Amino acid sequence: MGDIKKEEIALERVTEESFEGDIQHVNNPVLDLPEIEKKYLRSVTGYVKDGNNFVFTDGKAQVEVKVVTDDVIRVRLAPQGAFLDDFSYAVIEQEKHTHSYDIREDDKNFHVKTNNVICTIAKKDFLVSFSDINGKTLNADHAPMHWEENPDFGGYYVYCTKKAYEDEVFFGGGDKASNLNLRGRRIKNWNSDTYSFAFNQDPLYKTIPFYIGVTQGDAYGIFFDNTFKTFFDFAAEHQDQTSFWSEGGELQYYYIHGPQIMDVVQRYHALTGTHFLPPMWAIGYHQCRWSYYPEKMVRDVASEFRKREIPCDAIYLDIDYMEGYRCFTWNKQYFPDPRKMISDLSANGFKTVVMIDPGIKVDENYWVFKEGHDNKYFCRRGDDYFMEGFVWPGRCQFPDYTNPDVRTWWGTLYKGLVDDGVAGFWNDMNEPAVFGRGTFPDDVRHNYDGYRGSHRKAHNIYGMQMVRATYEGLLKLYKNKRPFTITRAAYSGTQRYSSVWTGDNIATWEHLRIGVLQLQRLSVSGLSFCGTDIGGFTGNPDGELYTRWMQFGVFSPFMRVHSAGDTRDREPWSFGPEWEAICKKFIELRYRLLPYIYSIFWQQHKYGLPILRPVALLEQHVYKNLLREEEFAFGDKILVSPVLNPGQMSKVVYLPKGEWFYYFTNEVFKGEEEVSIPTPLDQMPMFIKGGTILPEYPVMQYVGEKKIEALKLNVYYSEGEHHSYGYTDHGDTFAFEQNVYLEKHFIFTAEGNKAKILQQRDGLFTERYDDYNIYLIGFPFEVNQVIADGIVVPVLSKENGEKYVVVDNDFKKITIE
Ligand code: MIG
Numbered sequence: 001m002g003d004i005k006k007e008e009i010a011l012e013r014v015t016e017e018s019f020e021g022d023i024q025h026v027n028n029p030v031l032d033l034p035e036i037e038k039k040y041l042r043s044v045t046g047y048v049k050d051g052n053n054f055v056f057t058d059g060k061a062q063v064e065v066k067v068v069t070d071d072v073i074r075v076r077l078a079p080q081g082a083f084l085d086d087f088s089y090a091v092i093e094q095e096k097h098t099h100s101y102d103i104r105e106d107d108k109n110f111h112v113k114t115n116n117v118i119c120t121i122a123k124k125d126f127l128v129s130f131s132d133i134n135g136k137t138l139n140a141d142h143a144p145m146h147w148e149e150n151p152d153f154g155g156y157y158v159y160c161t162k163k164a165y166e167d168e169v170f171f172g173g174g175d176k177a178s179n180l181n182l183r184g185r186r187i188k189n190w191n192s193d194t195y196s197f198a199f200n201q202d203p204l205y206k207t208i209p210f211y212i213g214v215t216q217g218d219a220y221g222i223f224f225d226n227t228f229k230t231f232f233d234f235a236a237e238h239q240d241q242t243s244f245w246s247e248g249g250e251l252q253y254y255y256i257h258g259p260q261i262m263d264v265v266q267r268y269h270a271l272t273g274t275h276f277l278p279p280m281w282a283i284g285y286h287q288c289r290w291s292y293y294p295e296k297m298v299r300d301v302a303s304e305f306r307k308r309e310i311p312c313d314a315i316y317l318d319i320d321y322m323e324g325y326r327c328f329t330w331n332k333q334y335f336p337d338p339r340k341m342i343s344d345l346s347a348n349g350f351k352t353v354v355m356i357d358p359g360i361k362v363d364e365n366y367w368v369f370k371e372g373h374d375n376k377y378f379c380r381r382g383d384d385y386f387m388e389g390f391v392w393p394g395r396c397q398f399p400d401y402t403n404p405d406v407r408t409w410w411g412t413l414y415k416g417l418v419d420d421g422v423a424g425f426w427n428d429m430n431e432p433a434v435f436g437r438g439t440f441p442d443d444v445r446h447n448y449d450g451y452r453g454s455h456r457k458a459h460n461i462y463g464m465q466m467v468r469a470t471y472e473g474l475l476k477l478y479k480n481k482r483p484f485t486i487t488r489a490a491y492s493g494t495q496r497y498s499s500v501w502t503g504d505n506i507a508t509w510e511h512l513r514i515g516v517l518q519l520q521r522l523s524v525s526g527l528s529f530c531g532t533d534i535g536g537f538t539g540n541p542d543g544e545l546y547t548r549w550m551q552f553g554v555f556s557p558f559m560r561v562h563s564a565g566d567t568r569d570r571e572p573w574s575f576g577p578e579w580e581a582i583c584k585k586f587i588e589l590r591y592r593l594l595p596y597i598y599s600i601f602w603q604q605h606k607y608g609l610p611i612l613r614p615v616a617l618l619e620q621h622v623y624k625n626l627l628r629e630e631e632f633a634f635g636d637k638i639l640v641s642p643v644l645n646p647g648q649m650s651k652v653v654y655l656p657k658g659e660w661f662y663y664f665t666n667e668v669f670k671g672e673e674e675v676s677i678p679t680p681l682d683q684m685p686m687f688i689k690g691g692t693i694l695p696e697y698p699v700m701q702y703v704g705e706k707k708i709e710a711l712k713l714n715v716y717y718s719e720g721e722h723h724s725y726g727y728t729d730h731g732d733t734f735a736f737e738q739n740v741y742l743e744k745h746f747i748f749t750a751e752g753n754k755a756k757i758l759q760q761r762d763g764l765f766t767e768r769y770d771d772y773n774i775y776l777i778g779f780p781f782e783v784n785q786v787i788a789d790g791i792v793v794p795v796l797s798k799e800n801g802e803k804y805v806v807v808d809n810d811f812k813k814i815t816i817e
Contacts, residue, residue: 411473463489507536
């Protein structure tokens with residue numbers, strides 16, 4: 001399976017240019033920039049109102065303040081008074097809410113006011129600040145917006161410097177492999193192929209120029225929608241300042257009001273879109289490897305899963321399935337009859353996912369190259385020569401995905417593979433990565449949807465536009481079936497087209513911890529459908545690390561084991577029977593939780609709720625909680641804290657407000673406290689919130705394997721009123737867009753010796769089972785009588801003492817006494 005040569009080539013790519021390690025440039029305040037005079041806005045001389053736009057001027061420069069919604073205000077700077085084209089790959093068309101806004105003027109300031117936010121512009125020095133309607137300032141300029149002429153291309157470097165409050169902490173920023181709180185750090189956004197990246201290494205694969213600040217318990221967000229190389233300094237250089245700047249483009253940012261972090265995240269999603277609803281199989285367990293080939297190996301791995309009864313929904317084919325790494329072809333020596341193989345796998349419950357890279361081999365006899373070449377679809381340099389570089393296929397050219405025609409064409413190329421039965425696509429190397437030189441040279445020209453620009457402008461959105469082309473093409477090819485895509489590079493808004501993974505991590509305990517940080521950060525940065533290479537991509541985990549990582553994997557929105565070719569085997573049984581048994585138990589847990597997980601994906605898709613929720617997001621009013629990094633909620637009902645050290649026998653876990661049931665024993669803990677939990681190898685700190693109604697599937701080997709006779713609902717007793725939400729539909733079609741789905745809302749109330757469950761259902765989908773088996777967990781009284789919609793139902797007991805009742809799935813009211 002191993003192929004060491006590839007790894008050597010890969011290592012060569014980590015050039016000094018792409019690897020900046022932990023350099024913090026503490027002694028170099030103008031990080032990477034030449035010393036040039038900065039120009040600042042002067043005093044405001046007047047403004048013009050145009051609908052919800054207010055354009056202020058200092059006589060020459062202009063600043064536009066646009067009321068986007070009651071909670072979102074956009075600010076743009078035009079140093080010479082001319083704004084750039086108003087075009088964004090990140091921001092989607094905003095629904096036209098009727099919101100009210102007005103402007104007031106006093107001696108010193110202008111105030112643009114919405115129902116929830118006041119944006120103040122100081123006349124004297126043009127400082128812009130934002131406060132809530134009670135006048136509490138959350139975000140304010142430290143210096144007027146400024147810029148400097150960029151000698152490289154005649155545009156501007158643009159700067160915004162905000163105040164950083166003493167207690168302020170900072171979240172977001174995408175895939176940065178750093179502590180959750182970014183205070184004291186500088187980050188740089190320039191999508192980079194960062195094989196075996198290190199803690200604090202920056203930049204990485206993705207650009208999410210969005211952060212959340214929390215001060216005095218209140219949160220706001222800033223989305224700096226600029227695709228050039230961008231930088232953020234979170235009170236690193238000066239403790240009282242937070243800056244962001246860019247090597248080109250417009251100073252344009254959105255202020256997103258809170259005051260809850262959750263509000264900010266949801267509003268950021270409203271701006272940039274939510275994740276598509278994945279097919280249900282995409283949230284099962286996936287097995288990947290660089291690479292499974294030939295066909296016999298793929299079949300062996302698949303049948304091994306079934307033989308050992310370890311659930312698995314998808315198997316991946318990395319680059320070696322292609323003919324000489326030519327995209328959209330098969331290596332017929334390794335895979336003589338791909339259709340047959342894929343359909344056999346499919347009959348056995350496996351979906352096949354394959355990789356597609358952007359580099360197209362320069363080869364006159366290769367149809368993809370010929371079509372791209374004849375239509376001038378490949379990127380060209382400033383002097384009009386084609387951009388060429390070496391990647392896996394050798395000499396390559398690269399489609400310009402920022403051209404809409406190229407995207408359409410690219411989307412059609414998948415037809416053959418789709419006809420062969422491939423169910424999902426994996427877009428890699430789209431930072432874009434080029435051997436030796438790292439990426440494209442700056443002078444490469446891009447169409448940029450008609451707003452032409454060089455690679456300086458298009459670099460950070462190249463991968464996003466590639467996976468967009470993939471996704472949009474698949475939408476047409478699969479018709480009413482949902483596509484599944486995964487990408488390595490991303491820009492804000494990529495969630496509309498793809499899931500993401502964190503790239504080439506390492507099989508170390510440190511990297512398991514980094515993964516816990518990265519996935520939480522991605523989740524509050526709009527990329528909830530994310531995962532790490534479970535077990536680590538490079539290096540060799542032992543059974544314990546692999547197993548602990550698998551446990552974290554159950555609570556990773558995307559759950560996939562993947563590894564580089566020269567490392568030891570990584571199937572769940574590769575580490576011996578003891579570890580296999582634990583991994584099997586946890587993969588089964590993922591499958592039990594599927595109806596819950598699917599519901600939280602729906603909540604992401606429909607309402608923009610993040611899937612992983614750091615404790616900071618749950619209880620931001622307690623400063624100490626803003627610094628907690630290891631415990632997080634998975635949806636709104638499950639709290640976990642993965643074990644991150646070898647030999648660890650117990651772990652101290654903070655539990656937020658409420659009561660929490662330790663999942664493996666149903667022992668109850670009170671929240672707002674730290675508790676110490678034993679961590680035997682076959683358990684991990686995992687808690688269900690008291691009052692929850694948690695749906696559970698029977699263990700299946702893959703999604704849809706069995707007809708579900710009755711859905712299990714676990715009711716976790718807790719006094720008071722509690723709401724739980726469920727979602728179900730076909731699992732893989734778009735009928736949900738026509739309301740063919742079922743949203744369920746359960747209200748559980750308990751007081752003294754009485755409890756009650758109400759159910760409300762909305763939508764047109766009919767479930768395939770008629771009954772719920774409702775398990776009563778942690779009830780403090782002897783249950784004597786259960787009445788469902790007026791009819792007494794018997795209370796049944798399992799051998800182990802568990803009590804349950806069987807009721808119609810469309811019950812409206814159950815009383816328990
Ligand atoms: O140059 O396709 O991050 O997941 O296995 C390496 C081979 C290219 C990098 C990806 C990794 C994948 C590998 N790829």
